[in-house]
Amino acid sequence: MNVKKIVFAGLFIALEVIFTRFLSIQTPIIRIGFTFIPTALSAVLLGPLFAGITAGLADIIGMVLFSGGAAYFPGFTLSAFLSGAIYGLFLYRKSVRFWRVCMAVLxxxxxxxxxxxxxxxxxxxGKGILGLLPARFIKSVIMFPIQVILIQVVWKSLAVSLRLEPSHHFPNGFR
Incomplete structure (x- = not known):
């Protein structure tokens, strides 16, 4: 196992927990936040499996540390894992292009x-799905372009700081 991957996974877990628990607006049916940024970056750098595991662990750790009295539900951990894995399928070892980011986010x-x-x-x-969907749909429509743009902007900034070409897919040493 690559030490760099473990270190980056730990960093992304910490960022996901902080973004989810402290930099999000949470209601009973929607959460507006920026957790997608560390999830997508972990997928670009670590791959689908590692990004999925990182996102799942972040969900579990965040729930254990900051549950706020809520019960743990494994479905959300599965959702977190799948999000990391999907980003990884589209972005790992590939250039982070607009259409790839759009497809992953979609x-x-x-x-x-x-x-x-x-x-x-x-x-x-126990609330009806049709009662839950309208607010969740509106949030998704608003967040879609924000997610696509921020993932690209943050990746390009990170690539510059890592001295990569912004179209480069992963840093040397992550192979």
């Missing part, structure tokens, strides 16, 4: 956020 938005997460909320709250 699939995560439809399948994970609107699909699975709405199902998990229905299971937890």
């Amino acid at each position: 699939i995560i938005t439809v399948v994970v956020n609107l699909g699975l997460d709405t199902l998990w909320l229905w299971m937890l709250t």
